[in-house]
Structure formats: C-alpha cells, structure tokens
Amino acid sequence: DIQMTQSPSSLSASVGDRVTITCRASQNIRSYLNWYQQKPGKAPKFLIYAASNLQSGVPSRFSGSGSGTDFTLTISSLQPEDFATYYCHQTHNVPPTFGPGTKVEIK
Amino acid sequence: EVQLVESGGGLVQPGSSLRLSCAASGFTFDDFAMHWVRQAPGKGLEWVSGITWNSGSAGYADSVKGRFTISRDNAKNSLYLQMNSLRTEDTALYYCAKDIPPRSAGFHYMDVWGKGTTVTVSS
Numbered sequence: 001d002i003q004m005t006q007s008p009s010s011l012s013a014s015v016g017d018r019v020t021i022t023c024r025a026s027q028n029i030r031s032y033l034n035w036y037q038q039k040p041g042k043a044p045k046f047l048i049y050a051a052s053n054l055q056s057g058v059p060s061r062f063s064g065s066g067s068g069t070d071f072t073l074t075i076s077s078l079q080p081e082d083f084a085t086y087y088c089h090q091t092h093n094v095p096p097t098f099g100p101g102t103k104v105e106i107k
Numbered sequence: 108e109v110q111l112v113e114s115g116g117g118l119v120q121p122g123s124s125l126r127l128s129c130a131a132s133g134f135t136f137d138d139f140a141m142h143w144v145r146q147a148p149g150k151g152l153e154w155v156s157g158i159t160w161n162s163g164s165a166g167y168a169d170s171v172k173g174r175f176t177i178s179r180d181n182a183k184n185s186l187y188l189q190m191n192s193l194r195t196e197d198t199a200l201y202y203c204a205k206d207i208p209p210r211s212a213g214f215h216y217m218d219v220w221g222k223g224t225t226v227t228v229s230s
Contacts, residue, residue, distance in 0.1 A: 001169065034216045036152070043202055043220035044144075044152065055218065087152055091214050094166040098152040 023088035032092035116224035129203030137181035140206035145199035
C-alpha cells in the first residue's frame with residue numbers, strides 16, 4: 001500500500017497568515033492526489049483534486065501543487081472558517097490511502 | 108440536493124455482524140462509484156471499501172479484507188457494507204461517499220459525503 005505522510009501534524013496560525021501543508025507519498029503517484037478539509041463533528045469536505053484543481057465552490061485562497069511524491073496545500077490568507085484538519089488522499093493505487101491529517105489551529 | 112444518508116450502525120459484541128446502508132438521492136446513483144470511509148474516535152480517515160458504478164470491481168482495505176463485503180442496489184439507489192467478524196478496532200464512524208467522475212474505471216475522488224453512522228464493537 002502507498003503510505004502518505006503530512007507535515008506538520010499541527011500548526012498554529014493567525015487570520016490572514018499564509019499556510020502551507022506538505023504531503024508526501026511513499027512512491028510516485030503522479031498527480032493522483034486530493035485534499036479534504038474536516039471540521040470537528042462534521043464530514044470531510046472535498047477541496048482539491050488531481051493535485052491542483054479546485055473543486056467547484058471552494059474559495060480561491062486554497063491552492064494545491066506538486067506531482068510524483070511531494071505535494072502542498074496552500075491557504076493564501078487564512079480565514080476564521082479555515083481552522084480545521086486537512087487530509088491528503090492518493091488514488092493512484094488501490095487501496096486509496098489518506099494522510100494522517102494536519103490540524104490548523106488559531107494562534 | 109445531492110444527499111447520502113447512512114444507517115445501520117450500533118453497539119455490537121466482538122465477533123458479531125452488522126450491515127450498514129447508505130441511501131442516495133439527488134443524483135444518478137448508478138453512474139458513480141461509491142465508497143465507505145471510517146474514522147475511529149479521535150483518529151484520521153481510513154478508506155474501507157469502494158465499488159465501481161456497475162459493480163464490476165470492488166476493493167477493500169487490508170484491515171477488513173475477508174470480513175467486510177460492499178455491494179450496491181442501483182434500483183434502490185443504495186449502497187451497503189456487510190461487516191462480519193467485527194473487532195474492537197472496527198469501532199468508528201462510518202461514512203458513505205460518492206466518487207467522481209461518472210462511469211469511470213477505478214476510484215478517483217469523493218465529492219459528497221454523508222454524515223456517518225456509528226459502529227461500536229465492545230463486550
């Protein structure tokens with residue numbers, strides 16, 4: 001199975017900060033990488049697919065990049081509603097696997 | 108409105124069986140692959156199983172292979188997960204999720220999720 005790692009596991013940031021989360025795959029997954037946001041007590045929300053494509057309705061302050069084994073999710077200007085846990089997710093191989101998550105907290 | 112509603116969770120003893128259901132509405136169910144994803148209390152997301160739009164292919168996490176079976180009834184717009192030989196480590200919130208794009212081979216991304224149904228395995 002492909003193992004996904006994320007860094008950092010958590011971070012504290014202020015509203016307006018630029019935030020970058022890194023995701024690494026244990027082998028080449030080309031661009032088969034997606035990102036989800038999850039708030040406490042809620043189902044995950046789909047943000048980005050194929051590494052860099054924003055799902056419809058997702059604010060443009062979110063962006064994704066990368067290919068192969070290294071990927072990033074960037075929030076250009078953190079908003080109060082962005083405090084949540086973010087998961088990367090590969091679909092290059094079955095089973096699809098998620099990263100362990102990065103919790104973005106208020107500083 | 109696209110909606111997924113899970114049901115069937117509950118408290119069961121180790122070794123028991125349970126069948127989860129997911130009722131879909133608001134989209135052409137038989138055009139899309141579907142998934143079960145679980146989240147243990149305080150933990151991250153774990154893909155459990157997926158099935159293609161035409162039931163031609165199904166996949167399972169190693170942790171449930173041989174114990175869980177995914178199925179779908181396109182006439183009833185419903186997805187199922189039969190869980191046998193349940194273990195304490197299967198305790199989790201189980202989400203049903205819709206894949207995109209339509210009528211595609213394999214699994215891609217999950218754009219719609221239900222609210223989940225809770226399974227607790229304990230003696």
